[in-house]
């Protein structure tokens with residue numbers, strides 16, 4: 457089965473390649489969806505979709521509100537209608553008028569599933585795991601080819617702000633001042649990871665297990681190690697080495713106590 461799947465697996469690439477994250481995005485928060493969008497800096501931590509989005513407890517309204525306060529509303533797609541509809545169609549997301557919390561969760565789940573598709577196509581997740589972890593209302597892709605289709609349609613839709621396109625503004629407005637939404641920035645970061653062929657590992661800290669491509673918590677912010685790294689963060693590396701040391705000590709003491 458797996459050989460048949462891999463034989464039909466599409467080669468995934470991003471054209472034209474790395475695209476720098478813009479400086480800011482529209483960051484309104486859920487309780488104030490009607491308010492004037494506040495702009496936020498695009499400096500999202502690396503692996504944002506694999507970590508912050510994947511780890512968010514969507515059953516907790518307060519956790520979602522906290523995420524929205526910190527990063528903005530993930531449920532806003534401000535692309536042209538046809539583009540936003542394409543994204544909604546892939547994951548069976550309700551139309552824009554749905555309640556903001558529900559909308560946030562549906563888009564968050566879509567971003568997670570997009571990320572899982574990439575992880576599956578990358579070989580960091582099996583297709584059985586993809587099916588088991590799949591969260592969207594739309595059915596999980598049944599083959600690698602279908603997974604590739606969903607990845608392409610979904611990503612292309614939310615990456616629209618970064619493609620060359622004509623913007624029509626009301627008379628008197630200066631064109632070209634639109635800002636991407638959070639979901640587009642998160643997906644651009646994912647697209648850049650695809651471009652770089654990022655590889656993912658599970659954190660070797662036995663109480664963590666976080667998937668990651670870059671270790672966090674280096675001395676300087678923005679510095680990441682990508683190769684030969686077993687732990688998702690410096691803290692996890694420390695925690696596991698302390699645990700190992702305690703175990704070694706205990707084993708040594710037990711060996712001393714044991715009758716010769």
Ligand SMILES: [Zn+2]
Pocket residue numbers: 659660661664665666687688689692
């Ligand atoms: Zn970890």
